[in-house]
Amino acid sequence: MVKDEVPKSELTPEELSRTHLPDQTMYKIGTEHSEDTDSEGVRSTPLVIRTNEFRLLYFEMEPPEKIDWHTHAPGLDEVNLCLDGRARYTLERGDGSHQTLEIGPMEFVYVPGGARHKIEAIGERCHESLSAAKFDTVARLEALEDDTDATDSDESEWQDALFVDRKRNEVVALDENYVSK
Numbered sequence: 001m002v003k004d005e006v007p008k009s010e011l012t013p014e015e016l017s018r019t020h021l022p023d024q025t026m027y028k029i030g031t032e033h034s035e036d037t038d039s040e041g042v043r044s045t046p047l048v049i050r051t052n053e054f055r056l057l058y059f060e061m062e063p064p065e066k067i068d069w070h071t072h073a074p075g076l077d078e079v080n081l082c083l084d085g086r087a088r089y090t091l092e093r094g095d096g097s098h099q100t101l102e103i104g105p106m107e108f109v110y111v112p113g114g115a116r117h118k119i120e121a122i123g124e125r126c127h128e129s130l131s132a133a134k135f136d137t138v139a140r141l142e143a144l145e146d147d148t149d150a151t152d153s154d155e156s157e158w159q160d161a162l163f164v165d166r167k168r169n170e171v172v173a174l175d176e177n178y179v180s181k
Helices: 011-017 150-155
Strands: 045-052 054-061 066-073 078-084 087-090 097-102 108-111 116-122 127-134 160-165 170-174
Touching: 054 087, 078 087, 087 108, 087 127, 097 108
Parallel strands: 045 160
Antiparallel strands: 045 054, 054 127, 066 116, 078 108, 078 127, 087 097, 087 116, 160 170
16 A cells, blocks of 8 residues: 555545546536528537537527438437427338427427437427437438438538547547637
8 A cells, every 4th residue: 555545445435435536627518609500501509518428419490490301320319308499390100100299498309219300490489409319329320311412511510519538538529619617
């Protein structure tokens, strides 16, 4: 034992509970910059916040903008909370039929992993949404109906404002335009 090192058996529960944790930092992410839009007209600010375990995305869409048909990885269940405005979520079932749900402020919609779906802003107000998902190694597989607008640069428009790699205990991406300590 190194001099001045206390054996774990002599540590209090409070001391012991933190001994395995790395240095920790909280981050504040601002959402006041929503000028950029992707090819579908969706404004995303502050883009994506994620760790190895989850991702969180805030986005806005003015009616009648939409996120066209797409499919996430089968392990990426998604929960969206409508903060303002209204949206229509349409899911395509295996038999080709559709299920449609409309959500308004403070209503959630659950989209199962692997489900082919689309999101449309409806009504008169901008749809603002907070999307949470357990992060999968392939976060977003897109299968858009119309490939004419889809380019390799589309994926780069959903960049990380903050990405904390908890397995390596390092910040991989931190956009100083949005993130502060």
